[in-house]
Amino acid sequence: MSAWADRILREFTADLSRFWIALDPDGLLLEERVLHGLRERGFEVIPFEDSVSFRAEYEERFRAAWDAGEDGSAKALVLQLRGTELNSLPWDYIRSARQVSLSLADLFPKLNYGVVRRIEAEHHEALFQSYQKHTTQLLGEGATKDFILTHIFRLSPYLLSRPEDFWREVLRLHYRGTGLPEHLAKHVAAVLRESPLGTLPIAELLTSKAFMVRVIQDAWSRFVVRYGVETDGRDGDRTADENNALIVPFDHPDVRVIIDTMFLEGVLQPIAVHVRPADLPDWIRIGLIDDPQALSRLVSEGATRIAADMPLIDAPYRDWVEAARRLAELIYRFNELKAADAAGLQEQVRTLQLNADARLKEWVSRHFTDLPSLPVAKAPVMVHHVPRYLAMRRSSGEDRIALVVFDGLALDQWAQIREDLAARVSEFSVDEGACFAWLPTLTSISRQALFSGLKPREFQSSMGTTAQEPSLWSKFWQENGLRKPEVTYQKGLKRSEQLAGLEEILSKPTTKVAGIVVDMIDEIVHGAMLGKRGIAGQIRDWCETGFIEKLFTMLSQHGYHIYLTADHGNVDAEGIGRLSQGVVSELKGERVRAYRSEDLASSVPPEIDAFQFGKTGLPSDFLPLYAEGRGAFVPAGHQIVAHGGMSVEELIVPFVKIRMKKEENAT
Incomplete structure (x- = not known):
């Protein structure tokens, strides 16, 4: 401890x-x-x-x-x-x-309380250790900011004199997953205002990873052109005009080593090129797709790196969110490969997935119980935190909010949709994040928690159905100050022709909060015949219809702040044997069964490889039994895509804010 x-x-x-x-x-x-x-x-x-x-x-x-x-x-x-x-x-x-x-005021009496209380909780331990070692006198506001920057973030703005120094620190901070708190970033910007770096958007680069990635991606597109690389021309137009003048010193060794990792782990997307000069430096090639094997090598090297850096048993939940994101980017790239190329990497990727799931299972057994109680001020940790977080966003000035729930959307499938939107909409951007679904990862449990803001045991009478979602969603918002006509819930959306009816509801001036369920992914998953790689092809075809782009554009035009999430993901699974128990099982899923007593749960045949896991947030008489690994309760050997279990791809789902800048600026 x-x-x-x-x-x-x-x-x-x-x-x-x-x-x-x-x-x-x-x-x-x-x-x-x-x-x-x-x-x-x-x-x-x-x-x-x-x-x-x-x-x-x-x-x-x-x-x-x-x-x-x-x-x-x-x-x-x-x-x-x-x-x-x-x-x-x-x-x-x-x-x-x-x-x-x-109180932080009592624990850090020599530091400025107003500064310390705005530091994320994950930094309290390091701050406490540094405080005990290095604080000898009372520090004011500015000195407290410098103390925290120096001892916690290892950053001193007074030492940043060259562009390569600044960009190295920006990349280092975000690679560690800890951008600066806004008040510290503004302090750094104020110190550097009169320096040669003062023309950069310093505070936004230091606080927002999404903004930083957009700037880096755009700057990379322009950078490689200087070396004579010819691209398809799309990548250089994805960021706003004010960013076009930013130059990143990619060729500096301190910057280059982090950029290399960002391409390997999927934070940055390599650029497809038509012409590559023969004398192009080798280190640039990692950010290019210039031959049929380039993406395969990127997937293989990325898998090796991710496998070596899996979270440990006592890791904070944020480490698992980041690991899930990295794994999702890899799976997305893997699914983009041609069948022959994917076949050669299938065993490596499969082993990585199984090892990640086994590691997550160990972590969940020890830490899942704590997740429901964690604070939500910065972002929801679990899906039932989402309504409370959105209520806080409304209190901060986001008057109209749309929560778009893609039923069954895994993080890797979100990465595919995100990249499609980025290619189609020049002003599209996203603030990336993720949160934990409820266990078991079934729609009637996790999606109901998502719309109600409640733990499953608090809606136990309706745990087997989603019929109560509209009333639970409305009840939450009425308890948070809205009137019933100001709240809407719409589900079953998947095609462009449905958007006119939705727009009629959303365009009403009285509508303030919208809950929208998009069902297409779940429909595709339950009809999948060719695994998740086959699903990727179907998602690609769906994106081609323009439904998602039209939905987000419509919401943005009507002044909604758009948040996207999912109730659970999905995973490739293999049958371990069907359970024919009649009405013994209270709830039946392909990856999980639930029973009302230990005696009933113990009736599962011993040859079925399954395990029980806890009662966190569930009624005391609701006992889930999960298929081990990536198993499913279907005939042995059958290959399906399913959900309900605790794999990385099922349990950790996207929670992102969508920005359609051109439309938002117009409202």
């Missing part, structure tokens, strides 16, 4: 009280390592959002068991209050609970 987590955990001793109230204005108890440490000590943490839902969970899962002399769901419960106002809590809680106060 880290020194930072130990400092917080020392406030909690399970045998002092069963019920605790933590006044936690900075959300310190909701950090991953702290949550995990508390769970190991027998505590469960539940954020207090409203009295009704908290009391229902408290009475059912804890108090009834404690009154009977049992431990219940945990030995002790912590009510986490994101504030300091005890009066917002019921009196009986205040009277019976032991109280603890936690």
